[in-house]
Amino acid sequence: MSTIVGRRPVEAALYSSIMASVTREGTRGDAPLAPPTPSGSRGGGNLLFLLHNLVLKDFRIRYRNMSLGVLWSIANPLVMMGVLTFVFTRIYPNPSVPNFAVFILCGLVPFNFYTLALNAGTTSLLDNQSLVKRVRCPRRIFPIAAVLSNCLHFVIQIGLLFVFVLAFGYRINRFWPYLGLIWALEILFLSGLSLITSVLDVYYRDVRYLVEASNVVMFWLVPIFYTFEMVPQNIRMFYLLNPIAAVVVAGRDILLHARAPSGPVLEALAIVSMGALVVGMVVFSQLERNVADQL
Amino acid sequence: MERSTAIQSAERGAAPPSIEAPCAVETQCVLRFQNVSKTYRHNASRMVLRRGLMTWLKRSRIDTFYALRNVSFDLGPNSSLAVVGANGAGKSTLLRCATGISVPDQGRVEIRGTIAALMELGAGFHPDLTGAENVLLNASLLGLTRKETLRQFDRIVEFSGLGSFIDEPLRTYSSGMVLRLAFSVAVRVDPDILVIDEVLAVGDIDFQEKCIAEIMRLKQSGKTLIYVAHNLPMLRQVCDQALWLERGELRMFGPCDQVLDAYEAAPPPPTL
Numbered sequence: 001m002s003t004i005v006g007r008r009p010v011e012a013a014l015y016s017s018i019m020a021s022v023t024r025e026g027t028r029g030d031a032p033l034a035p036p037t038p039s040g041s042r043g044g045g046n047l048l049f050l051l052h053n054l055v056l057k058d059f060r061i062r063y064r065n066m067s068l069g070v071l072w073s074i075a076n077p078l079v080m081m082g083v084l085t086f087v088f089t090r091i092y093p094n095p096s097v098p099n100f101a102v103f104i105l106c107g108l109v110p111f112n113f114y115t116l117a118l119n120a121g122t123t124s125l126l127d128n129q130s131l132v133k134r135v136r137c138p139r140r141i142f143p144i145a146a147v148l149s150n151c152l153h154f155v156i157q158i159g160l161l162f163v164f165v166l167a168f169g170y171r172i173n174r175f176w177p178y179l180g181l182i183w184a185l186e187i188l189f190l191s192g193l194s195l196i197t198s199v200l201d202v203y204y205r206d207v208r209y210l211v212e213a214s215n216v217v218m219f220w221l222v223p224i225f226y227t228f229e230m231v232p233q234n235i236r237m238f239y240l241l242n243p244i245a246a247v248v249v250a251g252r253d254i255l256l257h258a259r260a261p262s263g264p265v266l267e268a269l270a271i272v273s274m275g276a277l278v279v280g281m282v283v284f285s286q287l288e289r290n291v292a293d294q295l
Numbered sequence: 296m297e298r299s300t301a302i303q304s305a306e307r308g309a310a311p312p313s314i315e316a317p318c319a320v321e322t323q324c325v326l327r328f329q330n331v332s333k334t335y336r337h338n339a340s341r342m343v344l345r346r347g348l349m350t351w352l353k354r355s356r357i358d359t360f361y362a363l364r365n366v367s368f369d370l371g372p373n374s375s376l377a378v379v380g381a382n383g384a385g386k387s388t389l390l391r392c393a394t395g396i397s398v399p400d401q402g403r404v405e406i407r408g409t410i411a412a413l414m415e416l417g418a419g420f421h422p423d424l425t426g427a428e429n430v431l432l433n434a435s436l437l438g439l440t441r442k443e444t445l446r447q448f449d450r451i452v453e454f455s456g457l458g459s460f461i462d463e464p465l466r467t468y469s470s471g472m473v474l475r476l477a478f479s480v481a482v483r484v485d486p487d488i489l490v491i492d493e494v495l496a497v498g499d500i501d502f503q504e505k506c507i508a509e510i511m512r513l514k515q516s517g518k519t520l521i522y523v524a525h526n527l528p529m530l531r532q533v534c535d536q537a538l539w540l541e542r543g544e545l546r547m548f549g550p551c552d553q554v555l556d557a558y559e560a561a562p563p564p565p566t567l
Contacts (some may be wrong), residue, residue, distance in 0.1 A: 130420070136410065
């Protein structure tokens with residue numbers, strides 16, 4: 001059994017905490033009433049087992065070849081936070097925002113997850129082409145697994161964010177449970193978007209470069225280093241159609257202003273995220289059939 | 296890997312499983328090809344956006360060739376099919392359509408039951424994972440549940456005969472060792488149809504004999520085998536039906552010895 005679990009207990013523990021909700025459901029499904037024959041229909045339990053193995057594979061490969069491991073996902077936001085804080089307190093001072101470092105981090109954490117997960121999701125079918133081309137399995141699992149395996153970074157950066165929030169004297173308030181909701185919606189949104197970009201990337205290999213370029217654009221279009229209140233009133237609605245901007249705005253409301261995220265923000269976030277997932281599923285199923293021939 | 300009838304058909308969406316007499320005795324049909332054609336693009340360099348746009352704007356037709364042309368056959372359970380043909384005759388394309396990895400451009404493929412395929416060495420494996428980790432990944436890809444995989448795990452490792460190498464990363468394996476692992480997983484998935492594409496050749500004599508014994512056991516339990524190889528004596532030993540492909544077309548389909556005799560007697564094609 002030890003051979004199956006792998007050799008790094010820390011990594012395994014982090015992994016299992018993330019996947020806990022997913023796998024719990026899976027084991028319940030397989031539990032006592034499962035038919036004895038192995039070749040039962042590919043029900044939910046099998047799919048979750050496959051998802052579980054794919055995420056585990058990504059973790060093992062990534063951290064086996066990386067000596068500093070998860071420290072990298074802390075270093076990146078810290079450096080960005082330092083630079084942006086320097087620029088916007090010393091060069092372009094912004095006196096309306098107290099505790100600029102935490103303010104920035106509230107924007108950087110959801111944005112970083114967006115770029116990492118979308119990049120990984122976009123290339124997921126190509127990265128797994130030895131599996132996609134040779135084994136018949138539900139292929140939509142690959143972009144979703146890529147997004148989920150980046151949740152490790154997300155969780156670590158969220159931990160970093162909490163440390164900073166508390167260190168700067170903000171208190172845990174009763175609206176914190178909303179954080180789980182908005183971050184879950186971000187994961188849904190990214191899964192939907194990755195379904196679209198991953199299958200397009202198989203047909204046109206330049207899609208990944210478009211995605212990388214769009215990440216740079218996104219950095220400016222999300223209120224990371226400016227407040228949502230600075231955005232002109234007449235275009236705020238368009239801003240909120242961008243789920244990443246909505247997550248940042250809602251997150252700041254909860255963490256820094258100790259208030260519930262506003263209704264329109266949550267509604268826009270929920271509608272666009274679920275919509276992205278539905279559109280992603282439809283697009284993927286339409287384009288999936290020739291994927292093996294294009295790889 | 297659906298248990299029920301899976302159909303890929305060229306007409307999109309028009310695919311409720313058709314129950315009208317595909318084989319002589321309908322329920323006995325496991326795999327059915329009906330006028331299946333598959334084309335690929337000539338000079339198939341990767342599509343990039345620029346080329347896609349240009350083709351679309353100029354409405355130019357892309358030059359294609361047939362990898363499979365109008366292939367039809369039925370296969371019942373408890374049968375084993377040898378697929379022979381020169382390199383590039385379409386054998387692998389046929390297997391990809393049969394396993395549902397590729398979808399034919401015309402015609403339809405019906406599959407009844409689960410399929411496990413040994414298509415290419417290392418397919419469905421990752422080089423940086425250990426043998427044991429790859430067993431789990433591969434088994435879940437082939438549709439096994441967690442419980443089944445854990446139950447079969449020791450038997451898979453034992454059958455592979457890899458011993459302590461099972462905890463080494465796959466990139467350190469020889470091709471024979473990869474084959475041992477792949478075959479061990481595939482037979483433990485207990486598929487209704489087992490597809491093998493030439494890979495057994497890299498195994499040593501002992502393991503090949505073990506594989507043949509295992510294949511015979513599957514056959515006796517009513518499973519179907521599709522076996523692509525150039526080792527004709529072995530095909531004669533294992534298979535009872537054969538299918539001969541030539542340049543994507545079905546040249547001959549029938550009893551194994553008859554087809555293989557004709558195949559051996561035929562002159563090789565001048566060019567592929």
